[in-house]
Amino acid sequence: MDKAMLKKVTDFFSNRSTETIAEDCLGRKLIYDGPKGRVGGYIVEAEAYLGENDSAAHAFQGRRTPSVEPLYGAPGSVYIYSIHGRYCFDIVTQPKDVPQGILIRGLEPSDGIDIMKQNRSKGGVNLTNGPGKLMEAFGIHDCDLNLQLVNDCPFKMDLDHKRPFRKVIASERIGVNQDGKDASEPLRFNVAGNPYVSGILKRDSAPDGGWD
Template sequence: MSKSDPFYASAPTGQLTKAILGMLLTYDSPKGRVGGWIVEAEAYMGQQDSAAHAFKGRRTASNEPLYGPPGTVYIYSIHGRYLLDVAAQEQDVPQGILIRAIQPTIGEDIMLTNRDKSGVNLTNGPGKLMEAFGIDDKKMNFEIFGDCQLNIDKQTQKIPAAIEASNRIGVANQGDWATKPLRYFVKGNPYVSGIKKRDVDLENFGWR
């Protein structure tokens, strides 16, 4: 098992968050492989970021994976739903990328049995995609993407026609950093959470 994935320390976290858009996220689940193109992700900037789990150096048993080597799996739960992060930057620099939404391409039938919602509502949010994957525990924490059942395939990537940025979702009360444009998404993709119908690119789904 490799100890890290250097890609996740190869650029600033915001840049990496944009770079993973269009990469293929897969999970080898007990029912079979599921996955899809990443269409939305958020950057969290560690100790300086008032919306981050490691703000002011906070370090607990639950957020310890964030302090791991680049490429570490960090699964956490909020309001009873599980969310998926990848640790960015070198070990002990607790920055991370929250994967917020995917466009399903693999094992959609499996995802539909895990989460009885069809269309974009299957995976257009961070809790929704984890439910669709059937992940409801933190057992893969501290593993490295690509060395466990989870993988972000950097060789299999669709290219967004345009990437847009906005403030992050669900952190409105979290201080000065709440309004920083650290949420990145594929412009026009229908699986982006909260996208308005008039903004959807029905022809190409936002890909080149």
């Protein structure tokens, strides 16, 4: 990665709140150049996790195990983890050793759709309307890319352009410990009306996906 791109990645994934970064990821294209070819789409849902003081975060109360260690990496680092047998994709935010990040939860496919359908044996909105689903669609079943920087590894995010949309919805996160103090914080951001948002009801989906 050249210095200009490194600065762009560092600036995008730090120097502002993780909540702001998560929201700013919406509408951006995320690409994975995998062994079967290029796959990807537009981010429509992202969750913010705020580190040591966030009861839903992996680094809550300073937890620092080998599996969580990538979360303490440089801004823009990849943090992949497994939960219930499925893999999820996080991007580290904030300076090194400040363990905050964003979980990419939903993606509207645009590239390599046939490859993703083969990987998932499914199609339609069920292809990528959840964090484990989109990683399965990408064909990722390990954590080998941890600690590599976005845009300097097979994961690429377009930091220069966004697909315009009408409205963002902020709501509570999904699948976090409901007994924690931060369980109901509105830290899940999504493109309102997009059918690839996890858990959205069909009646709440907009025919145009919420795009302008």
